[in-house]
Amino acid sequence: MPPARSWRSYPQTYRLEAGRCTSCGAVYFPPRLICSQCKGREFETFSMKRTGKVLTHTVIRTPSAAFAGDAPFAVAIVEMDDGVRLTTQVVDADFEEIRIGLPVKLEFRRVYSEGDAGVINYGYKAVPVRS
């Protein structure tokens, strides 16, 4: 991925910035230009809470080349406490520990690197909430 492309997504990958429709309150991550619920065009930007729960999950054993060194790894669709759903790796967890409904939080991690000389792409990954 060219650096410019990952740079454009920093508000979402770094700060979980979502858009909330000022007309009907629908939340979008990443933000949209037109609300699919009410066709509104005004949104307020806010950083989502970093907590949610696993909606569904799987284990990737044959990844694309960029993630070959990470395999096997867990991927989940996480329903955030702010309502949106996103797809992310689940790390710092044994595979058998990951289950539907598992409370997770999103931590800042390396997502992938452009080899040893290219840019390092950072973003979010889910880790189980432990108290």
Added chain:
Amino acid sequence: MAVGIIGYGAHIPRRRIKVEEIAKVWGADAPSYKRGLELREKSVPGLDEDTITLSVEAARNALLRAGIDAREIGCIYVGSESHPYAVKPSGATVAEAIGATPDCHCADFEFACKAGSEGMFVAHGLVKAGLVKYGMGIGADTSQGAPGDALEYSAAAGAAAFIMGSDEERLLATIDETHSFMTDTPDFWRREHQYYPMHGGRFTGEPAYFRTVTGAVKAILEKSNLQPADFKYAVFHQPNGKFPVRVGKMLGFQREQIDTGRLVPTLGNTYSGSSPLGLTAVLDVADPGDRVLMCSYGSGAGSDAFILTVKERIREARDRAPQTRWLLDENIRYVEYGEYAKLRRKIRLAE
């Protein structure tokens, strides 16, 4: 105007490796290493963790305790000897991730293990000078020791972040005095493009660590007209378990003043994060009015010493983020040397 810490946060990777696990690979005697280093295990970062990711998590925890808008932070300094890039600031990514950009001064610091306290020192100074409202100093490392070297038993990973400010109602601890002591002492180094550092063996002790730390602490005690008995806690740089206890004894501090902030037996040496993480563990339990001494040490060689007094607000702020002892003692997972070698990129892969 009182200036001090208004927010602090720590982050430690979940994985650990025991001294026995490293020793058995190299045919070394684990009990003698454990005895010699007073160290049982150390933290190990994941493949997706580095100085930047650890710094971001520590900084987020510091913001939770400070309760401020990150855009009010006027400077961010990340001190480390394991910055992920040779050219590209770690601090810029940290600032972007916590929402402190764009009106923010930023630099990365290096001074072996005292790079973190340098960030704290400069952030404190800029707040005191009135140039910024709030300043953040972070110490973080994912340090490497050469396979089989004594350093491999201790080189660990972790981060601590501190937000400096002068709002009377936000202060968790005032910084009452600072002092830096620094000479050119070649006890530990890593040349450009070299993967592992080298060190001067026993030369790292008396003429380096002990002379520098005692020099800084004696000077700050004299400047402040205080005695070791005036402190509830003392935190020294902890490359192993023995050095902080021994230097404390040399200076007149008792073991009970040192143990709360001495995390190294189960954490390892987190380099730039070492004494700053010790300070976070002290702030997690200190009472208002307690006086704290912190003294870092960085090979090369220098020490930054701070005298702090804990304020009443510590009681309500400390539970807003995970406490350091919890990060250290709970939620941990042990790895064997093979996984450790993979995670620390010690295995040569096909091009």
